[in-house]
Amino acid sequence: MKSSLFTSALSIALLAASSSAPAQHEGHPTSATPAPPPTSAAMADKPAGTGNAITGDSLALGLLAAINEHEIAAAKQAKSKKVSGKVLDYAQRMQKEHSENLAKTKSLGPLGNDSAVQAQKAKGARELMTLGMSKGSAYAKAYIEAMVQGHAEALETIDTKLLPAATSAPVKQHLTDTRAHVASHLAAAKEIAAAL
Numbered sequence: 602m603k604s605s606l607f608t609s610a611l612s613i614a615l616l617a618a619s620s621s622a623p624a625q626h627e628g629h630p631t632s633a634t635p636a637p638p639p640t641s642a643a644m645a646d647k648p649a650g651t652g653n654a655i656t657g658d659s660l661a662l663g664l665l666a667a668i669n670e671h672e673i674a675a676a677k678q679a680k681s682k683k684v685s686g687k688v689l690d691y692a693q694r695m696q697k698e699h700s701e702n703l704a705k706t707k708s709l710g711p712l713g714n715d716s717a718v719q720a721q722k723a724k725g726a727r728e729l730m731t732l733g734m735s736k737g738s739a740y741a742k743a744y745i746e747a748m749v750q751g752h753a754e755a756l757e758t759i760d761t762k763l764l765p766a767a768t769s770a771p772v773k774q775h776l777t778d779t780r781a782h783v784a785s786h787l788a789a790a791k792e793i794a795a796a797l
Contacts, residue, residue, distance in 0.1 A: 657766040661776065662706050663713030664721055664763055668755050669703040671725030675751075678733055679744045687793050688741045691748070695786065702779055709772055717762075745794045752787035756780065 676696035684692060706712070728747060735743040759780045767773045 657768045658709070658772045659711045659713035660715060660717065661713075661763040661766045661772060662710055663715070663718040664758065665776070665779065666703060666706050666712045667718050667721040667725065668758065669699045669706060670722070671729065672699040672751065673703065674725070674729055675732065675744065675747065678729060679740075682733075682736070682740045682744075684741045684744065687796070688745060691745070691789060691793055694789075695748070698782060698786070702782065705775060709775055710769075742794075742797050745790055745797060748790040749787065749794055752783050752790060755783045756787065759783065 672695050676692040676699070679688065679692035680696070712718075728751070732740070732743055732747055759776055763776050764773065764780075767776055
C-alpha cells in the first residue's frame with residue numbers, strides 16, 4: 602500500500618512538472634534554446650507600441666534624421682574651416698534648414714535606429730572625416746562637391762526608401778516637403794560648384 606501511494610505521488614509530481622514546462626516537441630523552445638531575435642523586417646511589421654518595433658514611419662524618420670545630422674555637421678565643419686562668400690552662405694543655409702527639418706522630423710514620432718540608420722550615420726562620419734582633411738580653397742570646392750553628391754543621394758533615398766516605407770499621412774507629407782527642399786539645396790550646390 603505504501604509503495605502504491607509513493608508511486609501515485611511520484612506520478613502526480615512528474616505530471617505536474619511536465620505540464621508546467623513547455624513541450625519542446627510541440628514547437629515551444631525551452632529556456633536552454635532561446636528563440637532567435639526578430640529581424641528588422643519582422644519588427645517593421647509589428648504595430649506601433651509593441652516593444653521595440655521599428656515601423657515604416659520610424660525607419661523613414663530615423664534615416665532622415667541621420668541625413669539631417671550629417672548635413673548639419675558638414676555645415677558646421679565648413680564654417681569652422683573659414684569658408685567665405687557663396688560657400689559660407691550655403692553652409693549657413695544648410696545648418697539652418699537641416700536643423701529645422703531635424704526638429705520637425707523628431708516631432709513626428711520615434712526615430713528608428715536599425716542597421717540601415719547606423720550604416721547611414723557611419724557613412725556620414727566617414728565622409729565628414731575625409732572632407733575635413735582638405736584646407737582652404739580646396740576645402741570649399743570639396744565641400745560643395747560633397748553637397749552635390751550628398752543631396753543627389755538624399756533625393757534617391759527619399760524616393761526609393763523613405764517614401765515607400767512611410768505609412769502615416771503626416772510622415773509622407775513631411776518627406777514630400779523635405780524632398781522639395783533637398784532638390785532646392787542640390788540646385789544651389791550645383792550652381793555654386795559651376796562657379797568655383
